Amino acid sequence: MLMRSEPFTEVNRLAQQLFGAPATGTWSRPTAMPADAYRNGDEFVIVFDLPGVDKDAIDIDIERNVLTVRAERRPVDLGEHAQATLSERPLGVFSRQMFLGDALDTDRVDATYHNGVLALRIPIAEKAKPRKISVGGRAEHEQKVLNG
Secondary structure: OEEEOOOOHHHHHHHHHHHOOOOOOOOOOOEOOOEEEEEEOOEEEEEEEOOOOOHHHEEEEEEOOEEEEEEEEOOOOOOOOOOOOOOOOOOEEEEEEEEEOOOEOOOOOEEEEEOOEEEEEEEEOHHHOOOOOOOOHHHHHHHHHHHO
């Protein structure tokens, strides 16, 4: 149902942890955002962590079964006389792309944002849901036609 499209995300995270590299993103090089994905009954759920991001700074697009989520965490105005003594939270652009399978109904995506968590709920397409097939209908009909 879902294929990852960012093979170097884990390598970047490991480098950031080992070498203390800042996790900031720019418009030309967005930072990836952590996500979880799972199936829950007749829907597929993808959850993204975006703490400190305003709802208006989130952009969600789906084109040809490619989901793109972009968000921007802007710096907080500390005031004229404030001096930052510690700054570890990443700022800038966060971006994530995922390939969605044909089994999902991408025309009916529901997006919610609460407490810094973006949740996308995508229904499973009707054609992809399990269904029962009856056996014997056609052969019985052909037998009746032959026997008249």
